[in-house]
Amino acid sequence: MFEEISKILVVDDENVNLELISAVFIDSPNIMVITARDGLEALEVLKEHTPDVIVLDIRMPRMNGIEVLNVLKSDPNTSHIPVVVLSGDEKERKNALKNGANDFIPKPFDAEELKLRVINNLQVKKYQDLIKDINEVLQKEVMKKTKELREALELAKEAEYEMVLKFGMISEFRDEETGQHIRRISYYSRLLAQLAGLPESEQNIIFYASPLHDVGKVGIPDNILRKPGPLTPEEFEIMKLHTIIGGKILTSDTRFITLHAGKIIALQHHEKWDGSGYPKGLKEQEIHPYARIVAVCDVFDAMTSDRVYRPAFTVEQTIDIMKKGKGSHFDPELLELFMENLDSFLKIKETFKD
Structure with a gap:
């Protein structure tokens, strides 16, 4: 899958788990597995190796997983490395996410799920590195070129957008939404931002x-993610974690404007105007304008699209439902602008239909 060798550091105090996880990747020649038996040994390994993903057990002697996380995320040299935690305790997993973990795998773990999750995080890391490298190259080129550079910048911006779309589609492939959904959100959001001034x-x-x-x-x-029926309260609590996980994935230097804005949107697009949303229960102006705009656009597109758990609503049904959320779910001024210019949004929907 990857041309260069990707390194995975697995930290677990149980030898059988180290052997099982190493065996999972034995048929992946481009993935190297490095192991450590506790947190202190892991920190020593990091002095010689820079892994692309760290798989980290929570319960370990000498230095537990949360303590390791705090060290990793406070060090600029390791804070960017995705960390996937292993734990059989839901509270521990949530605590790990709050402390900087990017993903989790329940114990006892399923080998195939572990492999897929690690590879997903490797893909995310590769996209982040690629975007970072492109931005750094462009910053250097700005010092040297004029007309040729402006043309290169335009091309790079188009390339960045395509990479962002592909980045967003990593999750879309898993929950059976389409690339057209995220393109529509992109165009809807820009239009609503323009209408909002x-x-x-x-x-x-x-x-x-x-x-x-x-x-x-x-x-x-x-x-x-693919459940065809309603989620249980416990399942919904896990689903809500996608906002926090998205924020962790997109955490980057604020110079990378797209990723920084994406982080804000990922974290806040399920917050509600009346404070009843998640993950932080923000309300009104506490919610960033970008997130308030995307919230309106995302709900409209989701409701008017087929989902695994229900067929699409009609536009009329969707508008009636969204109107009931004016001033509670949605920013009332943004929703009004959306309704007043519905024909323009429907043209976008038709242009990028599934």
Whole structure:
């Protein structure tokens, strides 16, 4: 899958788990598994190796997984490395996510699920590295070129948008939404930002960042993400974690404007105007304008599209339902702008239909 060798550091105090996880990747020649038997040994390994993903057990002697996480995320040299925690305790998993973990795998673990989750995180890391490298190259080139550089910048921006779309589609492939869904969100969001009076520079930011709103779904188990019926309260609590996971995935240097805006949107697009949303229960102006805009657009597109658990609503049904959420779910001014310009949004929907 990857041309270069990808390194995975597995930290677990049980030898049988180290052997099982190493065996999972024995048929992956481009993946190297490095092991450590506790947190202190892992920190020593990190002095010689820079892994692309760390698989970290929580309960270990000498230095537990949470303590290791705190060290990793406080060090600029390791804070960018995705960490997948292993734990059989739901509270421990949530605590790990709050402390900087990017994903989790329940214990006892399923070998195939573990492999897929690690590879998903490797893909995310590769996209982040690629975007970072492109931005760094462009910053250097700005010093040297004029007309040729401007043309290169335009091409790079188009390439960045395509990469962002592919990045967003990692999760879309798993929950059976389509690439057209995230393209529609992109165009809807830019239009609503324009109608709301945001500067053109911010209209462009939300255009590029909004496709990343659900990237955190890459960390949600398939049996929940693809469930054909209603989620149980416990399953819904896990589903809600996709906002936090998305925020962790998109955490980056604030110089990378698209990723920083994507982080805000991923974290806040399920917050509600009246404070009843998640993950933090923000309300009104506490919610970033980008997230309030994407919330309106995402709900409209989701409701008017087929899902595994229900067929699409008609546009009329969707509008009636969304009107009931004015001032409770949605920013009332943004929803009004959306309704007043519905024909323009429907043209976008037709242009990028599934």
